[in-house]
Amino acid sequence: MKNKKIYGRILGLIKPYLHLVILSLLLAVVSVVLTLYAPVLSGRGIDLILGKGQVDFEGLWPVLVRLALVAAMTAVAQWLMNLCNNKITYHVVRDIRTQAFERLEELPLCYIDSNQYGEIISKVVTDVDQFSDGLLLGFSQLFTGIITILGTLGFMLSINVAVTVFVVVMTPLSLFVAAFIAKRTFSMFKAQSEARAEMTGLVDEMVGNQKTVQAFSYEKEAGQRFREINEKLRASSLKAIFFSSLTNPSTRFVNNLVSTGVAVFGAFLAIRGRITVGQLSCFVSYANQYTKPFNEISGVATEFQNAVVCAGRVFGLIDEKPQEPDGPSAIDLGEVDGSVKLENVAFSYRKDTPLITDLNLDVKPGQRIAIVGPTGCGKTTIINLLMRFYDADEGRILVSGHSVRDVTRDSLRRNYGMVLQETWLKAGTVAENIAYGRPQASREEIIQAAKEAHAHGFISRMPEGYDTKITESGGNLSQGQKQLLCIARVMLCLPPMLILDEATSSIDTRTEIRIQKAFARMMQERTSFIVAHRLSTIREADVILVMKDGHIIEQGSHEELLEKGGFYAELYNSQFAVSV
């Protein structure tokens, strides 16, 4: 995305808060002008205090009162301006974050499947945060910085033109020094971040897999590699930190030179009576205030640029093409009879490598369909198509006689109960997780579902039973327990069709048999699709589809297929073939 376009988008986001932006600008002008006016007043005060017996108390008093008023008003204006800036920034941030999240829920699954979670998360969290920092800094420093520069120039000009010109002429010097150092340090920072990345990589690998490291007694070698990189990091960090920390003193030195120059120049003028001592003191303070924003702005500019880059990434996510929305004529599927038909379906994840071609299948209501085949043959893809996580490239899928493209996705998916091999649970209580598909379910119903999934036993043994909090991604549960909860989640909904993709792979066989009995009860009169590794799970199916390379190569009942002596028979026998 072009930077220009990003700026436009950012402005678009800020637009609803335009009144606050204007208010903030006004307040910035007020506070800067007042801040600059204060030295004039104290300078005037000094001029009224000349020496022994030469103090104009009558003139001093109103000056001091005015100074007090100015200080109070400045403080209020500053505070209000900060409030405005905070309000704008944090509202914009919330808006952009919500937009990004909403888009996340609408993105086709192929986007989510083909991008790393970490990357997407960092867009929604870190990038937005960086953007907010940049935006806030931009508002609070860029505005006031520019106004301060203009204001000081104006004030200085109003006092004395010659000294002002001197200050302006000296300005580029400070900028030049800052730019010079920044250029030198850039490559050092790059070296540092490279060393850092290398170190993070190693640490991630070694400490992340500490158990494997120890199992192979690799600790010493790992330590050695770590030390090498650590030393490299130390050297590059030292350079980067040292050289970058030169910027501040150097620019300060230049600024000091400028104020010294002002002092000398001003002093000469004062001797000739062209300016007063109070004006001189005021000038020195202006010269300082005038140069400061220049230093800050160069820092803010990089920060702001970074913010724009981050914003660009977030916009990139927001602009991702969402899944094709349900058509205007899409109907609510309602109750289904359980018949599913696939007609000449073709599908591939990548255009250049066809996966499923010309797939046909006719499932009668209440049938139990098992899908078997080697890894990568397209078993899970069929489920992706049935649930409409992906749309078929060609052909039609009919449920209850309706093409799935003509019904709303929600009404289609409501008719399926799905248990996947990857167990996903939300952070929340056990009960909340079981009731995920039916949040209004009563506690009794939840317990009943858990009992049917044979999860009640271990749930009651947990410290707070159904109210036990499940930590993020279910860290406090074993894989098998998680799978039982996912099964209970479906048991509670009792949808008319079932999809079980390796649903019991992490559960021991005895519990599995009990669950299968529960499934069997559920599956009566329910159309069900089962993907499984264990052939024992599959034997009972009405129809077994044997898939290979995206095709159904065999189809029939267990006995029929064994008799046929084809691929299925080979698969089945190999499970038990052991060297004799």
Place this chain on the structure above:
Amino acid sequence: MFKLRKYLANYRKESIIGPLFKLLEACFELLVPLVMARIVDVGIRQGDVPYIAKMCAVMVAFGILGLACSFTAQYFAAKAATGFGTAVRNDLFDHIQNFSYTELDTIGTSTLVTRLTSDINQTQAGINLLLRLFLRSPFIVVGAVIMAFTVNAHLAWIFVVLVPVLSVVIYGIMMVTIPLYKKVQNRLDVVLRLTRESLAGARVVRAFSRQEDEIRRFHEESGLLMNTQLLVGKISALLNPATYIIINAATILVLWLGGKTVYFGELTQGELMALINYMSQILIALVALANLIVSATKASASAARINDVFAAKSGMEEGKRETGDPGAEWKVCFDHVDFAYKGSKNALTDIHMQVKKGQTVGIIGGTGAGKSSVVNLIPRFYDAASGRVLVDGVDVRDYTFRGLRGKIGIVPQNAMLFAGTIRENMRWGKKDATDKEIYRALEIAQAREFVDGKPEGLDTLILQGGKNLSGGQRQRLTIARALVGEPEILILDDSASALDFATDARLRRAIASQTRGMTMFVVSQRAASLMHADQILVLDDGRQVGLGTHSELLKDCGVYREICMSQLSEEELGR
């Protein structure tokens, strides 16, 4: 943070020189207003141009000296800080290497990674800042007050009142905002969690049509985050206006009282100016200090997290023996072993089993029955709570880790490979393995074919975590890795789950025929994978409910029979 100060010990010189030069620089800065005062009182008053030029040269000289001091200070501070970071990192890494599985379980490896990287970086930056600025700000404040006294003792008391008032205001605002910043961080964590959840659970969320609810939930949470941020903003935005008002009040006081003092001839105009200049130096120093305290709190939070890791000590003492007892009757022996994971009830109760050299032991049982726990005791990843585990007749606690684990090849449940070539990964099992040895291992592990299929062969690069390989390929490579060293004991912890049946069967056949003399432990849920083992250990809820051969167990062990019935057909049961 102070607990970590010993890591600065090697940089004592640097950590003293750094701040010292910074203070020198501050001294030069503090002298500038006095010079200015001289310019006004002497130079301008008397119209003495050469004097002004001289004073000006003095100011420039001060500036150059200050710059030189500052550079010196920055260098030593950076050197001390990076040295500190490097030393902490090395120590922490070594400390983590000594953790037993128990500590790794309780702390969690992912948080160890963050502590080792970003937390140490944060602390290092904090140290650098502290060395450079922490002394400087108070020094400037105190220095300005002292200088004020040298200028005029009567007016200096304004400074004495001013400094505590300012400090209280700044301290008060910090005390209110710092906990709020932590709250902001927690709310941000929730936002992060919701995002991750909705990605990982995309299928489930959509299957249950809960997108709207997820969005509403996210909206609520990001609203809460915003409100907290606004609250913090409101309070911390008070800092600058408040200090500004106080400083100006003090300036007014100085002008008014100073006016009187000047009137009586006890103060000059230039000196009055100097006092006002000191006032603004205090302001700048205090604001810098406030910013510094924010960074310092962040750094000390990080330091606390690092200290937590240092505080966790390994519960295991390493033994001294390198080798076992050559005359031992049993290769591996479990002698009435009980075992419990930290903070929970017994995972294993009274496991008793003796294994001869060259035998294959199958371990079977339900989910959570304790299968992996049994094999984890052999390489001493965990210590038994009671009873003993003996390898070659010697208690595993008497071995050095290297001595014990060198005998054992392990294929863990989740197949983990490391970034590098296939050859490098294979050499984890044996540092100096030749290609011939590697190929032999690959052959047994049924991985030769696909490795040969790669154009680069053994030099094929594996990405971190083996991302460029399929689950089955990874698993076969981890099996090969364990075989490369030709270990005396091989442990396969449910290692064939990602393999299809045919490959699994070929693998078992190859291991059985080509690794004679190797004692093997096979954990599996598939009865077919271990029905031909010399002994099968049947576990149920951590208890040993059966030990014997397939046919013995079929006869005597109800649990085993039930498992087999659920998996094998009639005729297979009879085999």
